[in-house]
Amino acid sequence: MENQQPDSRWKSVAKGLTWRCLATLTTYLISWGLTGSLETASQIAGIEFVLKFGIYYMHERAWAWGPIQVSKVKSKLTKARA
Template sequence: MDTHSRSFAKALSWRATGTIDTMIISLVITGSIKLAAAIGATEVVTKSLLYYLHERAWLKIPYGRKTAS
């Protein structure tokens, strides 16, 4: 079972990757570095929290888990 700190670290590393992707897409679509940065800054906070909560919820779901023998 993952600890809370491990789930949080995984969320941060994934969000860094996702935010860079979002900022690049936003820059391509809007042509504005300032707007792309604002979109990236907003989504890194919201999606980090959502990922953490998603991970913690899945730890409570036994589907697909094998028990240690």
């Protein structure tokens, strides 16, 4: 697992965009069904897309950085002690 590379920033963006499109479509359809208004459903879906895409990107980057960087630091410490 130490050789595993984190996803690139662009891959995180692509994953975020594809997921947000699918999830936003779902939100749009639910909002339209509940309100009966295409305009309100569009506003809800638009806000949801922007906010949740940003949150997803930050979450994805934290996961890409965290475990791999921790294992690199542990490896360096182990080598330094030897």
